[in-house]
Amino acid sequence: LLRDKFREFSRDTGGLGQERVDAANAAAAALIAGGHPERAAVAQWQAGLNEAWAELLELVATRAQELAAAHDLQRFRRDARQVLEHLRDKGRQVPEELGRDLRAAEGLERQHRAFEHDVQALSTQVSQVQEAAGRLAAAYAGPRAEELRAQERLVSAAWAELRGRCQRRRRLLGDTVEQFRFLRATRDLRLWMDGMNLQLEARERPR
Template sequence: MCKLLSEQFTVLLQTLQRELEGHRNRIEDVLERAGIIASIRSPEADCVRAGHDQLAQLWALLWAETERRQLVLDAMYQAQQYYFDTAEVEAWLSEQELHMMNEEKGKDEPSTLQLLKKHLLLEQTIEDYAETIGLLSQQCRQLLEMGHPDCNMKHMRFKVSCLCASAHSERISKRQSQIDRLYVSLKDLVEERKSRLEQQYWLYQLNREVDELEQWIAQREVVASSPELGQDFEHVSFIINGFILPFLTFAGTQHFATHHVLQEKFTEFASETGNVGQERVTAVNQMVDELIDYGHSEAATIAEWKDGVNEAWADLLELMETRAQMLAASHQLHKFFSDCKEKEVALSSFHVVSFSSPVDSATTVCIVKILAQIEDKHRRLPEVRARQGSTSNTSTLQRLLQSFEQDIQLLVTQVQQTLAVCPGIYALYIWKLSCTNVKRNEVCSDKTTKFLCKNLQCRESD
């Protein structure tokens, strides 16, 4: 409205200026003739001279007032244009402020990423709008430098009623300060919303990493928690191979690798799993620490994720260690029984050989009987294991295992006593089996036998 009135006053002034310009020739002609008359010595000369001076003064005053009003109207127009521009800027800033107050964060990682990209484009637009704010500030400084008073349009009909320059400057300055504050506030809102979207995006990223890592750990827990310990020496060797490389398949006929090769594969698997898993767990922990240090709004939830991952990783390491120990114990156990079978066959064939001493023959028969009893204990071992899995009474299982261990210890003692009575038969037996490089402690290994029962007891105690 004020801008429209300013334009109307400008049109009226331009009309007045054209009218004055139309009277310029006549006024100049009158002043010229009056000057000629005033130069003649006559009684009317003084009166004409006074009229000439008064007309010239009024004419100059009229033009001066017209020019002053032109300046006032120009200042008023620029001021109203400034107010119009500030109103548009304020409306645009308010509209963007509404966008920044939107609480939408995205339902998942892709949608949050799209919102973040859209926000970055809007942020760049707002950043570029600083040029418009700068031009408005420059326009404000020009108005203040002009020093022309603003106009009170309520009391203006045919002339301009002007305010003092200080009031004009104060109004312009306040308006510009308000625009500057709005722009700064908008930029703060932009940073806040950007931070919220980034935190939400990082949260989804961390959630994805945690889920993938937990799935990776769970897959290996399935293998590490397997209760299968093998039925014989070859079977347990295959299980060790399967535990190390659970998804390995061979082209053609499957075969069993040597214990040395399996041990190398076990070391390789343990190293690979430990390195890869520790690297991934460390990366997740680093992400969690960075988000917490950043002041993420979901710091408590993130800390719970971190604890869950670390606990799962620790459980996996413990399961792998336990599984490795169980397989190693089972491997030693079945190797012991395999060696016993070989020695039993050798002694059985050796029993038919003629001896010069009847004591040696009787001793050999005694050893064969003792080994037969050991074989009977070996056959009972699956029954003990079955009872271990089906019975929940710990004390009963402990008594069963202790009795089993005592029986084996008794057999070992009998073998040692028998060989001590007649060492010659043992020397001859060693000579017969020299091609297999068998030692005496392999025939009756007290340490290996005890290890089996201790292992079963430890498992039951756990």
């Protein structure tokens, strides 16, 4: 809000002020060109006016840069906080259940693939926070730069933790699915072997 108000102030100041300065310069030039007896004083006054106007424009530009930097800093803090909350919230959503049978385990595995796809979409936000932290930290020094780096480290650590949880769950689900598939294959093989034994026993034994 403050930045928007200053933009309006800067625009009004630059527009109206430039018109008035141009008018004053035109009047001074006319007096000097017309051979006014005080033309030396007019020229001195004109130079002072233009110098004061240039200083005012420089002050406005400096203030605009300060407000832009403050805006970028506030936006970084907000974005870093929101991304950190998203990462931690996603981390809490990683379940422990592995399924009690093959069908359940395969269903959980599919759900986890979709979950990881959603998690991967956060990588862009994490990268933006990391890039902004590096850019802003280079523009500041001392405690503020350290604050920026500390916030970036929190986000990076939460991102690494979330990815680690996802990888561990993917591995556990994969192991669980393979185990259930092995047990099913073993069961089917035992049933087949039992069937073969029954067929052998049903045949007439040689006399």
